[in-house]
Amino acid sequence: MTNAKNPLAPLLANLEVRTPLGEEDRQAILALPYTLKTLEPSTYTVREGDPPDRCGVLVSGFAYRQKLTGDGDRQIIAIHIPGDATDFQNSFLEVADHSVQMLTRGDVAFIPRGAIQEIVRSRAAIAHAILIKILVEASIFREWVLNVGRRNARTRMAHVLCEFALRLEAEGVAGRNGYELPMTQEQLADALGLTPVHVNRVLKGLEADGLIKRSKRNVSFPDWERLRQVGDFNQRYLHLERQSSGQEMRIPQR
Amino acid sequence: MTNAKNPLAPLLANLEVRTPLGEEDRQAILALPYTLKTLEPSTYTVREGDPPDRCGVLVSGFAYRQKLTGDGDRQIIAIHIPGDATDFQNSFLEVADHSVQMLTRGDVAFIPRGAIQEIVRSRAAIAHAILIKILVEASIFREWVLNVGRRNARTRMAHVLCEFALRLEAEGVAGRNGYELPMTQEQLADALGLTPVHVNRVLKGLEADGLIKRSKRNVSFPDWERLRQVGDFNQRYLHLERQSSGQEMRIPQR
DNA sequence: CGTACGTTTGATCTTTCTCAATAATGGTGG
DNA sequence: CCACCATTATTGAGAAAGATCAAACGTACG
Structure with missing residues (x-):
């Protein structure tokens, strides 16, 4: 694998979590043009209102999507992990x-908008992915x-x-035992529609009940199953099973 | 226009709000196979967990998407208006x-999954739309x-x-003067993450302040601009402007 | 004209927010 | 390595938005 160091390898892996690709398509992705940049925390990848001309791919590091209310209150809409576009x-x-802003320091490969449009036009499997x-x-x-x-x-x-546990697991970065959560309690609050103070109390509550363990930014889960129940978590919405290519017949159900 | 009565005409109009299509593509959409059904309120169009084999198109009537928590609390995720798939x-x-469930009685054209996949595969402009x-x-x-x-x-x-006003307006169904809102206060509550009681109070408050007028299910807006401000509403996220085809060069910005 | 569903209202309770202060922690320059 | 500063985390006390409970009131329609 001469591609081990290709910055687009995480993107490829990311797409192949759900939609395995053929060799030609894989090479096409790895051959996409890009500009690599190392970005500091809170640097913008895209800014609301901009006419977008490129697509960022997280080679390493985390990022988040956000929107602001007129009063300046922030809501974090999504968290992105390495490999995500x-x-x-x-x-x-x-x-x-x-x-979209960086959560941590990290490397981002910027692919020109035109190159994305072109690969989608010319390669059906990639468009599907x-x-x-x-x-x-x-x-x-x-x-x-x-x-x-x-x-x-x-x-x-x-x-x-x-959710983070399973997404990190799918990406092979970490798992449901625990992981490094690179978010401040304030950011967590903005993702959950809460205040930082309350986030702190909730975290302490979960810890007191033995549902999570914390040290610095590391969280671990002594009892995954119980946490899953408390979190009313059902992974169906993550669609982590392989998706059919869209070309093949579906097996008739009974 | 011999197509005036084609049940798929609203879908075509819906797509063309943002992405005008050529004559061949339009005919291809109108020629999609479908089964037309009249559904009563609260009938399911899709049910969570089902392997989907078709795509519903609202010919007339309204529908909503929903998810339930483990406790059975409902959150409405989106409202769909005639023309929406x-x-x-x-x-x-x-x-x-x-x-997805019907909000009102209405006609739904069910298009087989395979037909959607096929048209997307064979017609780039439709895939884009x-x-x-x-x-x-x-x-x-x-x-x-x-x-x-x-x-x-x-x-x-x-x-x-x-939001509803502008979406209805784009579809040519109603406008920012007012419209028939076919939702009970309970459904509104489920869409807003509130309780029905509180929805009632909020509605009365808006009415008392002259921001809305109500009679039965009809709402109208005596002062759209003020409502817009109170609602912290900026229509950018609706992307109502025409989208480029993706084939053409973007005009350089300055 | 009665039943079911939706709306309205009042009274009270809870979760979460706000405000304010204190304690850790991490990184920096010397 | 240490003192210092800026974040971030933690804690307490009081306030508020919205929830809950309960009942009455409308209205559509079979």
Whole structure:
């Protein structure tokens, strides 16, 4: 594998979590043009209102999507982990409707918008893989609407902790034992629609009940199953099973 | 226009709001196979957990997406208006991660999953139009996360009232003067992450302040601009401007 | 004209927010 | 390595938005 160091390898791995690709398609992805940049925390990848001309791919590090209310209150809409592309939407829409910022320091490969459009046009399997990625992201948004709209603070928190665990696991970065969570309690609050003070209390509560352990930014889960229950977490919305290529017949159900 | 009565005409109009199509593509859409059914309120179009095999198109009537918590609390994730397709996601994912139900009585044209996949494969412009639709829907989900996560009850309510107005207007069904809102206060509550009681109070508050007028299910807006402000509403996320085809060069910005 | 569903209202309770202060922690320059 | 500064985390006390409970009131329609 001469590709081990290709900065786009994480993107390829990311897409192949759900939609395995053929060798030609894999090479096509790894051959995409890009500009690599190391970005500091809170640097913008996309800014709301900008006409987007490129798509960022997280080679390393974490990022988040956010929107602001008129009063300046922030809501974090999604967290992105290494391998995620942050701007597929922006490769097809005319204006960014929200911003993406780095959560940690990290390397981002910027692929020109035109190159994304071109590969989608010329390679059906890749178009399909990207579409699936977009649809799964939308599914996560839906779950977040539910999470923020209908669950209490403790459940909400447990739920996102579970979500991150499974997403990191799928990416092979970490797992449901625990991981390094690179978010401040304030950021967590903005992701959950809570205040930092309350996030702190909820975290302490979960810890007191033996559902999580914390040291610095590291969280671990002594009893995954119980956490899953407390978080009302069902992984279906992550669509982690392999998706059919869309070319093949579905097996008739009975 | 011999197509005036084609049940798929609303779908075509819906897609062409953002992505005008050529004559061949238009005919291809109108020629899609479908089964037409009249559904009563609360009938399911898709059910969470089902392996989806078709895509519903609202010919007339309204529908909503919903998810439930483990406790049975409901969150409405989106409202769909005539012309909307309710299941593009399901044409590409293996399992429905949420349910769609009729809000009102209405006619739904069910298009087989395979036909959607086929038209997307064979007609680039249609694939593009559907992709844009999917992306705009995702954008609306993001706005809802913000709405439910960071805005107070009154602002939340005003915001969705504005959103519906503009979406109905784009579809040519109604406008920002007012419209028939076919939702009970309980459904509104489930869409906003509130209780029905509080929704009632918020509505009365908005009415008392002259921001809305109500009679039965009809709402009208005596002062759109003020409602817009109260609702912290900025239509950018609806992406109502025409989208470029993705084939053409973007005009350089300055 | 009675039943079911939706709306409205009042009274009270809870979760979460706000405000304010104190304690850790991490990184920096010397 | 140490003192210092800026974040971030933690804690307490009081306030508020919205939830809950309970009941009455409308209205559509069979």
